[in-house]
Every structure is written in structure tokens, then in C-alpha cells.
Amino acid sequence: MKALLKRLSFIILAFIILSCSNSNESDYQSIPTEEFPNVNATFGTKLDLANLYNYANQTIPNYITKNNSGSNLITDKGATLGRVLFYDKNLSSNNTISCASCHQQSNAFSDSNDVSNGVNGTTDRHSMRLVNNRFALESKFFWDKRAASLEIQTTQPIQNHIEMGFSGTNGDQNFTALISKLNGISYYKELFKFAYGSEEITQSKIQLALAQFVKSIQSFDSxxxxxxxxxxxxxxxxxxxxxxxxxxxxxxxxxxxxxxxxxxxxxxxxxxxxxxxxxxxxxxxxxxxxxxxxxxxxxxxxxxxxxxxxxxxxxxxxxxxxxxxxxxxxxxxxxxxxxxxxxxxxxxxxxxxxxxxxxxxxxxxxxxxxxxxxxxxxxxxxxxxxxxxxxxxxxxxxx
CATH class of the missing domain: 1.10.760 (Cytochrome Bc1 Complex; Chain D, domain 2)
Incomplete structure (x- = not known):
């Protein structure tokens, strides 16, 4: 009898642990989609906030030990917002260039062109592939390592006169103008509230979300x-x-x-x-x-x-x-x-x-x-x- 009770206690404990480990996912599933009418109208079924893709808990082989994620860990909500920001041409000054323009999924998030087209010309260097960037000892970014973290890197192309045009120089508007622009786009108010609990849009929040999406891009099926x-x-x-x-x-x-x-x-x-x-x-x-x-x-x-x-x-x-x-x-x-x-x-x-x-x-x-x-x-x-x-x-x- 004692052995049976002990076995039952282990089963109950395992059930409790399993239930707790899945609590975040069940929270996501319970979100009423009618709370996000502008997201639904803009993206349709391509962005279902009630059924998020798994970004945070992807399978990583046990022989992969390097990780430079830092404190900005991937979340399903944050990476979902980052995905929208990554593909949105509204992040450029003339609405023609997104991060994905130079980092294309079909090319392992690089560019088939030798240099990439920006809003005011072409880049000096070839666009770097973004696959598995967090599984590294190196935590600095850009070819010359001028960005101390991926979070810092994410908004520098936006603030570059050649690339996305919110540099605040050469007649460009600055990053504050971009934030005002995003505040005027209805689906961003909903997405920032969804990800952060507040409609407030800041450069820091943009960096965190973009970095989470980029960190999530991994390749271990070779x-x-x-x-x-x-x-x-x-x-x-x-x-x-x-x-x-x-x-x-x-x-x-x-x-x-x-x-x-x-x-x-x-x-x-x-x-x-x-x-x-x-x-x-x-x-x-x-x-x-x-x-x-x-x-x-x-x-x-x-x-x-x-x-x-x-x-x-x-x-x-x-x-x-x-x-x-x-x-x-x-x-x-x-x-x-x-x-x-x-x-x-x-x-x-x-x-x-x-x-x-x-x-x-x-x-x-x-x-x-x-x-x-x-x-x-x-x-x-x-x-x-x-x-x-x-x-x-x-x-x-x-x-």
C-alpha cells in the first residue's frame, strides 16, 4: 500500500509540474481576439494572437552549449511583435525598406545582392546571415563589432541615412519621428499592449522585440x-x-x-x-x-x-x-x-x-x-x- 501511495504521489506531482510548465502557453490561447480588431483587420490569419508560434521553447540539441541571449530572453509575445517590426516597411523613412529587405528568409536571412538597397543608396557591406546568431560566444554585432549587443544593433540600420533613413542627419527625421509614426499606426498600439501591457512605444521596446525575433531564428535540422x-x-x-x-x-x-x-x-x-x-x-x-x-x-x-x-x-x-x-x-x-x-x-x-x-x-x-x-x-x-x-x-x- 505504501508503495502504491508513493507511486500515486509521483504521478500527481508530475501532473502539477506539467500543468505549470504549460501555463504560459494556455494564457496565450485564452486571449480574446476581438480585443485586437486592427491586428485582425491588417494581418488576418497570418498573425493569430490567440495561437502564437513557439519562439521561446524551440528544441535545441544538447550538444549546443553557447548562448549569448543575455537578459533579453525570447518570449512568444515579444518575438511576435518583433516579427511584425522586422517585416514592416513603415520602419523606413519612405516606406520602401524593412529589415527583411536586406535579410531575406529565402537566403538564410541574408541578401542575394552583393550590397543592399537602402532608402538613400546602397550599403557599404554585404548583409550578414542571421541564422543561429545567439548560439555564439561573440556577443557583439555588425562586421566590425561596433554594436555591443544585438539589441543595440537592431535599431542602428533604422537610424542610418543610407539604409532606413531615420538618422536625424542629412535632412532625415530622427528616431522620435519614427515613434510618432508608429503611434499613428493602429495595429502597433494593440501589439505593444499585447507584448508589454502598455500601448507606449519606445526605442528600448522596439530593440527588445526585434532582438527576440532575430534570436529565435535557428537551424539545427542539417x-x-x-x-x-x-x-x-x-x-x-x-x-x-x-x-x-x-x-x-x-x-x-x-x-x-x-x-x-x-x-x-x-x-x-x-x-x-x-x-x-x-x-x-x-x-x-x-x-x-x-x-x-x-x-x-x-x-x-x-x-x-x-x-x-x-x-x-x-x-x-x-x-x-x-x-x-x-x-x-x-x-x-x-x-x-x-x-x-x-x-x-x-x-x-x-x-x-x-x-x-x-x-x-x-x-x-x-x-x-x-x-x-x-x-x-x-x-x-x-x-x-x-x-x-x-x-x-x-x-x-x-x-
């Missing part, structure tokens, strides 16, 4: 992930990989061995020195990778030290999600590998990563065609499919 879930470490052969893909993985992970003049004599390519598996994010201590571009009015651009995760460099069919690097000068995976195969120390590049200059010389990997093809095959395994089609990351606007 061939790599299927294989990684079956092994203990990345050093083991993946059961679902071809021999070529496993060879490419080993070359990616294994450091090269150099002679006194920077020539590889054995080992792999050492890509994981800056892009460590399984997140494939950038090492925060990385410096310039040898790609030098120009920025209008500032001369050569050697400040670039941040890059997106290597996940979803290409779609599953192997086509690029836009050209690579901040200059978009690299147009294929083969060219990307080739760049690191022969590093030339360009005059004026005082910020070149020392890992690319063994013994003071630009590294010479002396890659064979077999090695290049193997690494390309491995990089393609890092691409998923859901990120391109999941409706929770798509536009909420009907047209």
Missing part, C-alpha cells in the same frame, strides 16, 4: 546535426556521412602543421580554430581574415573581425545564400577555401589574424583537389531546410 546526435564528439566518424564528408570534417577540425616558412607539411586545414564545431560561430578573438575592402570615406577596411555562423552558407541544393565575406567578393565555397589556402599579407593590413601567418608568413596550405572537394562536401552538410520555410519567421503581412 545532415550534420543528424550525424552529431549519434556520436559523442565531432572527432568520431558520423554514421550518416559519406567517406568524403567525414574526410572533409576531419580536415576542417584538424590543425595544420607548418614549416618555418608557413608551408603546410601535414595535418588538416584548421578551420575550427576560428569556427569551432558544433556551433560553427566565430571565435571572439579572431581578427581580420585577409579580405580587405573599402568603406566610403574611410579608405581600406581592415576592421572586420565578426562573421556569421558557417551554418547555411548554402541551401540544401548547394546554391549560395548570397556571396560571402563583407565585400561579397567570394562567390563559391571553392573560392572561400582557396582564399585560406594562400594568404597574402597585404600592405596596410595591420589587423590580420596571427593564426593565418604561421612563423610570420602567410599560410600556404597546398591543398589538393581531393581535400578541397571533401571540405566543400562537409560544409554542405551544415545546411538545414526548415529555416527557409518555417512560417513563424515569414512575413506576417498578407501581401
Amino acid at each position: 545532415k550534420y546535426d543528424i550525424g552529431r546526435a549519434q556520436v559523442v564528439t565531432d572527432n568520431q566518424p558520423f554514421p550518416n556521412f559519406t567517406q568524403q564528408e567525414n574526410s572533409g570534417k576531419n580536415l576542417f577540425i584538424t590543425p595544420p602543421v607548418f614549416d618555418s616558412t608557413g608551408n603546410r607539411t601535414s595535418g588538416g586545414l584548421g578551420c575550427a580554430g576560428c569556427h569551432k564545431a558544433p556551433e560553427f560561430d566565430i571565435d571572439p578573438n579572431s581578427r581580420n581574415n585577409g579580405i580587405i575592402g573599402t568603406v566610403s570615406g574611410t579608405g581600406i577596411d581592415i576592421s572586420i573581425t565578426r562573421v556569421p555562423s558557417l551554418r547555411d552558407l548554402v541551401k540544401q541544393d548547394g546554391t549560395l545564400n548570397g556571396n560571402m565575406m563583407h565585400t561579397a567578393v567570394i562567390t563559391s565555397l571553392q573560392a572561400a577555401i582557396g582564399h585560406y589556402g594562400t594568404i597574402n599579407i597585404a600592405p596596410g593590413n595591420t589587423n590580420l589574424d596571427p593564426r593565418l601567418t604561421p612563423n610570420g608568413f602567410g599560410q600556404q596550405l597546398h591543398l589538393t583537389a581531393t581535400e578541397v572537394n571533401a571540405v566543400i562536401a562537409f560544409l554542405k552538410t551544415l545546411s538545414g531546410s526548415n529555416v527557409y520555410v518555417d512560417p513563424k519567421w515569414s512575413t506576417p503581412f498578407p501581401n
